Amino acid sequence: MGWLLALPFLLPIATGLFALGARRKPRRARAISLLGCIGLFIVVVIIFVRVVDEGTIAAQMGNWPAPFGITLVADRLSAVMLLLAGLVGLVVAIFAQADVDLRREVLGFQGFYQLLLAGVCGSFVTGDLFNLYVWFEVMLIASFALLILGGERAQLDGGIKYVALNLVSTLFMLMAIGMVYGLTGTLNLAALHVALAEVDQPAALHMLAVLLIVAFGIKAALFPLYFWLPASYHVPPVAVTAVFAGLLTKVGVYALIRTFTLIFPADFSFAHDLLLIAALLTMLSGVIGAASQYEFRKILAFHIISQIGFLVLGLALFSPLALAGSIFYMVHNIVAKTNLLLISGTARRMTGSFNLAEIGGLYRVSPVLAAVFFIAAFSLAGFPPLSGFWAKLMLVTASLEQAAYWVAAVALITGALTLFSMSKIWSEAFWKPHPTGEVRSLTSLTVSERIQRMLPTVLLVAITLGLGLFPQPLIQFCETAARELLDPAGYVATVLPSRGG
C-alpha cells in the first residue's frame, strides 16, 4: 500500500533524473520521459480503481505512525485529481514531442517537466500540511524553470512576476503553518480535524483562514490575487502553458477544498462568505479580462481565472451538490482547458501567430482541428450536451437551492461572456480567411508530428464528449466524493486508526 501511494511522486522524480542525465541526447530523454508518463498514468489508474473499490486508503512513510510521520492519503477527491494529473501529464508529454524545440530539451526540459508532475502528484496525495508546502515548493521550482527555459526576454519578464508573487504565497502559507502548529501541535491534516475543533480562539481561526485563503488564493489565481497569471502564461512554449493551465492553478483550488472541508469546522461561515465573494469576482473579472484580449492564448489564460471562480464557488456554497459540482467542474475544466491550449499551439503552427488579427482560414484547411476546437470551446462555455453544461447545471442548481439567486445570475452571465470570447476565436481564427493566405493544412505536417499534435487533442475531446453524453457515472462519483469531504470521519479513521475517528 505504502509503495502504491508513494509511486505517483517517486516515479516522476526517478524518470526526471534519468531524463536529465540523458538531456544531451534529446531523443533518448524524450523516450524516457514518455515512458515515465505512461508508467505514472498506469499507477494513478490503479490507485483510482482501488479507491473506488475500497474507499479512502492511507500509508505512513518510513513506518512512522500518524500523526508523527508523513501520511499519504488518497480519498475520492485525491484519486480523481491524481487521475487527471496522470492524464494531462501523458497527453502533454506526447504533444511536447512536437512542440518543444531541441534547444530547450538540451537545457533539461524533460527533467523539469517530470519534477513538476512529481510536485503536483505529491500535493494531491499528501496528508500533511507541511509536506504540502514542500510539494508546493517543488512545483514552484519546476514551473519557474519551465517558464524561463530558453531565456527569451519575454520569458524572463513573465518568470520574474510569476516567481515574485508565488514566493509571497509561499510565505503566507509558511506563516499559516507556523500558526497551526502553535495552536494545535500537529500538522497532520486528519489530526488537525480533531485538534482544531477544540481550539476556542475565534480570532486566531479567522486569521488562519485569511492566511490560507491568501496563500492558496495566489496559487489558484483568485480575485484579486491573479495578476501573475496573465502576465506569465503566454510566454513559454504552449505545451508548458497547457500543463500549467491544466494542473497548477487546480492544485491551489484542491488545497483550498482540502483545508476548508477537512481542518476547519463545517459551520465556518466567515471563510465561506469570503470565498463566495472572491469566487464571484474571480468569475466576472476573468471573463471580462478575456473579452478585452485579442490573442488566442491570452484569451484562454484569462478564462482559466474565470473558471477558477466556478471551482471555488462550489466550495463556498458548501452543500453536497455544490461540492460535487466543483469536482465535476474540475474534471471537465482540466480536460477542456488543456485541450484548448494544445489546439491554440497547433493553430499557431498552421497560421504562424497567436494574434487573432493575423490569422484565419483554419476551418477551410483543417476541418478536424476546427471540429475539436468547436467541441472543447463550447463545452467550456457550458453548451448542452457537453461536459461543461452538466458542471454548470450542478453549480447553478446548488446556488438556487440556497436561494442565492444573484450567484446563479453571475454564473450565467459568466457563461454568456465565455461564449462571446469563444465565438470571437472561432470567427477570427477559423472562419474568416487568412489575411495573407499563408495557412498550412494538417496534411502538410509529417506523419509523426501530426500524430503527436492530434492524438492528445482527439483523446481529450473524446473524454469531453463522453462526459457530456454519459455524465451519470461521474456525477454519482462526485456526489460520493462530496459526501466524503463533508463528513471527514472516515478520512480521519483511516489515517488515525487508534482514535477510531
Place this chain on the structure above:
Amino acid sequence: MSSVILQGTTRLLVALILLFSVYMLMRGHNLPGGGFIAGLIASAAFVLYALAWSLQEARAALRVSPVKLAAIGALLSLASAVPGLLKGFPPFTGLWLFIGGGEGDKGIPISTVLLFDVGIYLAVLGAVLALFFTIEVD
C-alpha cells in the same frame, strides 16, 4: 580577484569547512544538522574557493560536474528506499545494519537513513554549485 591573504586563509578554511560539513551530516541523525544544511555548508566551501582563486579552479577542485553530482545524490536518496521495498516495509522505512557488533556493543550502525542523508548532501551541494557556477559566468 587575487589577494594573498584571502588565498592563504582559504586553503585552511576550505578544509575546515568541508570537515565541518561532514560533521554536521553525521550529527544530523539525532541532533540539529543533516544532509541539507551540511550540503549548504560544503557548497559554501567551494564558493569561497571560487572567490579566492577562480571559477575554473573551483570547478576543477570539484572534479565532477555539479549537475551530475546533484543527480547522483538524488538517485542515492531514492535508492535508500529500496531495502525497505525488498523487506516489504513502507517506503523510506529506516533499516539498520550493524557492523562488527559484539557483547554489549552494537557495532557501527549503517542505515538507510544515512544513505538518504548522504544523497541529500550531494544533491544540495550539486544544485547550489550548479546555480552559483551558472550565475558567476558572465
